[in-house]
Amino acid sequence: MDENQVKLLEELRKGEIAQTDRWLQYWQDYSHVGTWQFWVVLTMLLLPLIILILFIDRNKIFQLGFFGYSVHLSMAVLDSIGVLKGTWMYPYKIYPVLPSNISLDSSLVPVSFILVYQYTINKGKNYYLWALLLCLAFSFFLKPLLLGFGLFRFGGNENFLILLGGYAVIALYSKWITDIFLYLLKTKKWSLYHK
Numbered sequence: 001m002d003e004n005q006v007k008l009l010e011e012l013r014k015g016e017i018a019q020t021d022r023w024l025q026y027w028q029d030y031s032h033v034g035t036w037q038f039w040v041v042l043t044m045l046l047l048p049l050i051i052l053i054l055f056i057d058r059n060k061i062f063q064l065g066f067f068g069y070s071v072h073l074s075m076a077v078l079d080s081i082g083v084l085k086g087t088w089m090y091p092y093k094i095y096p097v098l099p100s101n102i103s104l105d106s107s108l109v110p111v112s113f114i115l116v117y118q119y120t121i122n123k124g125k126n127y128y129l130w131a132l133l134l135c136l137a138f139s140f141f142l143k144p145l146l147l148g149f150g151l152f153r154f155g156g157n158e159n160f161l162i163l164l165g166g167y168a169v170i171a172l173y174s175k176w177i178t179d180i181f182l183y184l185l186k187t188k189k190w191s192l193y194h195k
Contacts, residue, residue, distance in 0.1 A: 048108045048111035049111065068117075070173065075104070088154050132168070138167050
């Protein structure tokens with residue numbers, strides 16, 4: 001590394017530390033355990049996980065888990081990009097150093113998609129139709145509700161269609177990557193590993 005690169009990296013590192021300190025102070029002032037918002041966000045994390053434990057089809061738990069992990073990962077990436085680009089933000093967090101919104105990214109959204117996916121594969125329903133309905137519900141009901149309660153904010157122009165597009169990408173990607181792995185489970189094509 002040249003000297004300019006090292007200098008820039010050090011400035012970025014110090015900026016990250018300062019920003020983390022600002023988030024910690026903000027959390028202590030406005031988002032701590034003594035606020036109702038903290039408890040709503042915590043409920044959005046824990047309640048879906050409890051529901052999932054009670055209602056997940058144990059016979060398909062690895063398929064559903066893989067699908068849900070795909071939803072979680074893609075949700076976390078897209079949500080982080082939106083936060084980092086200033087497109088939206090979450091004013092209340094369980095803890096400020098956790099990702100942008102761990103409650104939505106790791107629990108509420110993945111669990112909702114898992115239960116819809118489970119319903120469609122167990123009942124022979126059209127995944128794409130049910131996933132579209134869920135994407136519409138998230139984009140035009142849940143996010144406006146969170147916006148109304150101050151648990152979600154747009155960084156400038158409010159555009160729920162952007163959210164719909166993001167949820168649709170997550171729904172498609174997670175289904176397709178799961179289908180690819182299910183296909184690979186059943187075939188030896190293109191495999192260099194032979195047991």
